[in-house]
Amino acid sequence: MMDLTYFKHRFDELQAETPESPITGLRRESLLAFDRSGLPTKRSEDWKYTSIGELFEKEYDLKTDDSPDRAVTSAAIDSMRLPGYLEANEIVFVNGHYIPSLSTIRSPSGQLTVLPLEDAATGTYREVIQEHLGCSSAYIKDGIHALNTAFIHAGVFIRIAKGIQLSHPLYFYHFSDARQHPVFSQPRSLLYIEQGANARLAETFNTLGTSDSFTNGVVEVVINDNAMVEYYKIQNETVNANQVSTTHIRQTGRSYVHAVTITLNGGIVRNNMNVVMDAAGSEAHLYGLYILHGQTHVDNHTLVDNVQPNCTSNELYKGILNDHSTGVFNGKIRVQPLAQKTNAYQTNNNILLSDDAVINTKPQLEIFADDVKCSHGCTVGQLDENALFYLRARGIPKSEAQELLLQAFSTDILDQVKPELLRTYIQQLITERLTDHRK
Amino acid sequence: MLSIKNIHASVEGKQILKGIDLAIQPGEMHAIMGPNGSGKSTLASVLAGREEYEVTEGSVTFLGKNLLEMLPEDRAHEGLFLAFQYPVEIPGVSTTNFIKAAVNEKRKYRGEEPLDAVNFMKLMKERMAMVQVDQSLLSRSINEGFSGGEKKRNEIFQMAMLEPKLAILDETDSGLDVDALRIVADGVNKLRNENNAILIITHYQRLLNYLQPDFVHILYDGRIVRSGTKDLALEIEQNGYDFIKDGVNAAAL
Numbered sequence: 213m214m215d216l217t218y219f220k221h222r223f224d225e226l227q228a229e230t231p232e233s234p235i236t237g238l239r240r241e242s243l244l245a246f247d248r249s250g251l252p253t254k255r256s257e258d259w260k261y262t263s264i265g266e267l268f269e270k271e272y273d274l275k276t277d278d279s280p281d282r283a284v285t286s287a288a289i290d291s292m293r294l295p296g297y298l299e300a301n302e303i304v305f306v307n308g309h310y311i312p313s314l315s316t317i318r319s320p321s322g323q324l325t326v327l328p329l330e331d332a333a334t335g336t337y338r339e340v341i342q343e344h345l346g347c348s349s350a351y352i353k354d355g356i357h358a359l360n361t362a363f364i365h366a367g368v369f370i371r372i373a374k375g376i377q378l379s380h381p382l383y384f385y386h387f388s389d390a391r392q393h394p395v396f397s398q399p400r401s402l403l404y405i406e407q408g409a410n411a412r413l414a415e416t417f418n419t420l421g422t423s424d425s426f427t428n429g430v431v432e433v434v435i436n437d438n439a440m441v442e443y444y445k446i447q448n449e450t451v452n453a454n455q456v457s458t459t460h461i462r463q464t465g466r467s468y469v470h471a472v473t474i475t476l477n478g479g480i481v482r483n484n485m486n487v488v489m490d491a492a493g494s495e496a497h498l499y500g501l502y503i504l505h506g507q508t509h510v511d512n513h514t515l516v517d518n519v520q521p522n523c524t525s526n527e528l529y530k531g532i533l534n535d536h537s538t539g540v541f542n543g544k545i546r547v548q549p550l551a552q553k554t555n556a557y558q559t560n561n562n563i564l565l566s567d568d569a570v571i572n573t574k575p576q577l578e579i580f581a582d583d584v585k586c587s588h589g590c591t592v593g594q595l596d597e598n599a600l601f602y603l604r605a606r607g608i609p610k611s612e613a614q615e616l617l618l619q620a621f622s623t624d625i626l627d628q629v630k631p632e633l634l635r636t637y638i639q640q641l642i643t644e645r646l647t648d649h650r651k
Numbered sequence: 652m653l654s655i656k657n658i659h660a661s662v663e664g665k666q667i668l669k670g671i672d673l674a675i676q677p678g679e680m681h682a683i684m685g686p687n688g689s690g691k692s693t694l695a696s697v698l699a700g701r702e703e704y705e706v707t708e709g710s711v712t713f714l715g716k717n718l719l720e721m722l723p724e725d726r727a728h729e730g731l732f733l734a735f736q737y738p739v740e741i742p743g744v745s746t747t748n749f750i751k752a753a754v755n756e757k758r759k760y761r762g763e764e765p766l767d768a769v770n771f772m773k774l775m776k777e778r779m780a781m782v783q784v785d786q787s788l789l790s791r792s793i794n795e796g797f798s799g800g801e802k803k804r805n806e807i808f809q810m811a812m813l814e815p816k817l818a819i820l821d822e823t824d825s826g827l828d829v830d831a832l833r834i835v836a837d838g839v840n841k842l843r844n845e846n847n848a849i850l851i852i853t854h855y856q857r858l859l860n861y862l863q864p865d866f867v868h869i870l871y872d873g874r875i876v877r878s879g880t881k882d883l884a885l886e887i888e889q890n891g892y893d894f895i896k897d898g899v900n901a902a903a904l
Contacts (some may be wrong), residue, residue: 602739602793605699606753607760607811609726616752620743620792 214268214396214500216247218360227366234342235364236549239348239369242349242361243610249355252344257353261572262482262511267426267454272396284420287313292385292418296633300383306402306443307428308397309388310367323349329400332369337404341369344434348460351486351515354645356456360430367400374406379410381631387428388453390422399429405439407465411464414444414634419453424479427455427589437465437491444634445471448641449478451506458484472628474638475510475610476645486515489523489551500529501625503618504537516558518551518584527558528627530625532618534571542574545586552562552583560590563621615646652677652714652848653817659708660697667693669873670709675817678845682859683852684884685870686892691852692736694870695821698728699733714816727753730816734806734823736844741793746805749793750812751777775845778811782838800831807838818842819850824858836861846892856888 214509222341230236243385251268252259262369281434284306287538294300301324309329317326325337333341344360372378380645388395391471405411419425435441445459455478487496502510531539541560562571595617629635653675655824660668667832675681685691697704700723711718713729721729741749749847763796766774766841779786784804803823810818820839824832839862843849851864859867859881867883868875871892876899877883887895 511719520840596739598739601701601723602735602741603749604723605727605733606749607724607737607756608749608752609724609756610722612752612756613724616743616744616749625745635722 214272215257216250216493217248219243219362221248223362225252230330230365230594231334233330234338234345235330235333238346239362239364242346242358245349245353245358245363246355246481247376249353250417252354252356253545255373256285256354257556258513258542261267261538262480262509263613264456264480264482266456270394270424272394272426276337283388284311284314289385289387289418289422290478292387292416294414294416296381297383299502300363301369301385302385303370305368305384305386305397305399307387308399308429310368312449319378323373323376323378324556325369325373326648327369329364329367329402330370336649337369340371340404341402344404347431347462348486348505349515349518350462351488352458352484355441356428357430357458360400361426363398364377364400367402369404371404372409372411374408375408376406377410378412383420384413384415384431385471386415386417386427386559388417388419388425388427389421389472390419390425390600393425394424394426394615396426397428399427401431403431403433405435405441407436408438410440410443414446414633416446417449417453417455417457418447422452425453427453427457430453430460432445432457433461434460435461435463435465435467435469436551438467439465439580441467441470442630443469443471444629445473445483446638447473447475447478448534451479451508454479454481456482456484458486459487460484460488462498463486463491466493467530468495469492470628470630471498471499472625472626473500473505473512474629475500478508482511482513484513484515486517488517488519488527490519492520492522494520495522496523496525497628498525498527498529499625499628501535501622502529502531502539503622503642504531505534505540505645505648507536509538511542513540513542515544515546515612518545518547518556521554522548523551524555525557528625529560529651530621531560531562531571532565532573533562534565537564538569539571541571541573541590543574543588547579547581547584547586547590549580552581554581556584556586558588558607561621562592563595563618564592565595566631587626618646619643649650653724654712655848656737658694658697658706658711659672660693660703660704660706666707667873668697671870671873671875673868673875675848675850677816679866680843680849680851680864681861681868682864682871682884683850683875684854684856684887686868686896689853689870690873691870692821693852695733695736695819698731698819699723704889706896707739709816718829720888724881726762727813728757732810732813732818733808734818734820736822736825738794738802738806738820740795742773742795742798746789746791746793747775750809754812774812778808781841782811783805783834791899799826800828803827803831803835804838807835808818811838811842813845817848817850820894822854823851824853824855839867845878857882859884871895871899
């Protein structure tokens with residue numbers, strides 16, 4: 213059982229073995245925050261429909277050292293690499309720790325810097341770390357987020373240099389080694405995209421073995437002026453894999469972000485996708501697709517915070533829920549007093565394929581400026597019976613007709629996955645999912 | 652080919668068809684006319700297999716088989732085709748892929764190999780020319796953003812691709828201007844031969860200016876109240892449906 217006493221004990225051990233740096237101070241504050249707020253419960257509005265308390269009742273293998281006995285080899289993870297990996301910078305985490313020996317950096321060091329977070333915090337990038345690491349804590353004040361920050365260890369710092377169009381995409385793999393014990397991991401990354409740089413990122417999660425895994429991961433992304441980021445999060449884990457996955461993007465300069473979250477499987481999955489539009493004229497596009505079955509629970513919390521004027525954001529999340537699966541979409545748009553001429557749009561569409569599937573969808577608009585355009589809309593429905601009959605009347609059997617319509621429903625999100633290799637791969641996963649009832 | 656015997660059907664508990672008898676032979680063209688609410692579209696839906704219509708009495712035999720027991724997709728495989736009154740828009744599904752799936756499902760049902768890409772394209776080009784449909788329509792999602800005329804032409808194009816034994820045209824003339832009407836009718840005439848049959852369902856006589864039905868039936872209040880030749884349609888055109896209604900209502904008194 214992981215309770216406060218347990219975490220305090222681990223915390224003291226971890227602090228003792230780390231030299232003083234911006235990280236140790238941040239950890240200390242966050243442990244206090246964790247102590248104050250505890251783990252989120254359904255009494256908290258942000259966690260009303262997602263319960264993670266029981267995940268903490270299990271006995272996890274919680275080593276903070278990089279023990280060699282884990283023996284996750286490159287060969288063991290080969291089958292889980294994303295397509296195009298031979299051309300990618302691969303950043304590999306095992307049980308929440310960045311493992312340089314399993315990672316491959318293909319871009320020259322003048323373009324891309326990849327460092328263990330602790331090293332970055334004491335070296336050249338000390339000021340960047342000091343300024344940006346932990347910024348998400350001002351937005352996410354719950355205990356589970358504080359817990360990650362209190363235990364920042366063996367994370368990664370990534371910098372894409374000024375003006376660089378990174379030709380090798382960045383692939384982030386999070387492996388949980390649950391072959392022998394249940395495992396709890398807390399990966400942490402800070403990505404710093406300098407002026408005019410341009411990058412494609414993909415993040416994916418895999419659990420080895422059949423014991424339970426629980427990943428509480430945080431990625432913070434800082435995007436400077438005139439930079440552009442594409443970000444793809446692919447979640448297709450097994451039912452024994454649970455996660456809270458936070459992506460906190462801060463646009464400190466006028467910039468462009470395009471993020472797509474695809475969730476096809478897992479136990480309990482909570483995604484926080486935040487974009488802070490902190491520079492006038494910035495643009496953000498957020499997309500999500502969740503296709504769920506069995507008992508899977510997926511909660512997508514998004515936040516678009518318009519701090520500065522003239523920003524545009526567009527958000528489209530779509531879901532297909534079958535069996536006893538449950539989903540949550542909570543889309544918050546905040547427009548701060550300075551942020552005049554904001555354009556912010558949000559849509560969430562859902563198809564329920566079973567009487568037992570549940571979706572809770574909630575737009576949340578907080579507008580403190582008077583000259584803005586904001587809209588939101590959500591739908592929950594079944595497959596269109598007229599369309600289904602039309603296809604069947606042309607000789608397409610019912611199950612194939614349903615698959616065609618669900619594929620079509622997914623298409624506008626899939627189309628937002630711009631790299632062709634990733635799109636084809638995800639298309640394949642979707643097709644497998646939509647046809648798995650035939651087996 | 653098609654034998655409808657004493658069909659009664661209801662939707663949401665409301666009786667709409669109250670005993671219809673109709674026999675169609677290969678090579679024949681029949682037209683069913685009638686005022687709004689007489690049950691014309693219900694008849695088309697019952698034949699195509701729409702689930703919300705319940706057949707409470709009677710039987711339908713199609714090419715020797717019990718049609719009412721078949722799934723809608725199997726009715727299509729057996730050679731039944733319904734040109735929809737309101738073709739459905741399906742965003743995200745390309746018309747070409749849809750038609751290819753439909754053609755190949757039918758071939759599969761008959762135990763034939765699927766058409767390969769080359770032969771499928773060849774067939775498509777030939778039939779596009781036959782019914783005057785433009786390539787640009789087929790690269791779009793099914794019926795999405797199509798005009799009324801384009802939707803109806805797309806129906807006739809699908810008919811040309813699937814080569815049904817019995818085609819039911821449900822109000823195919825509605826919403827068409829004169830040019831579109833002529834193009835649609837030309838397509839139907841080209842597809843007509845001695846082995847297939849066509850059942851036209853229409854409110855107005857105007858489509859029949861271009862198509863020459865062998866038989867015209869008047870449907871009123873769920874029954875066929877008169878049958879005749881093409882002249883019957885002209886009679887309706889001149890006098891409207893009132894004289895039919897009056898006759899039926901008087902007989903009922």
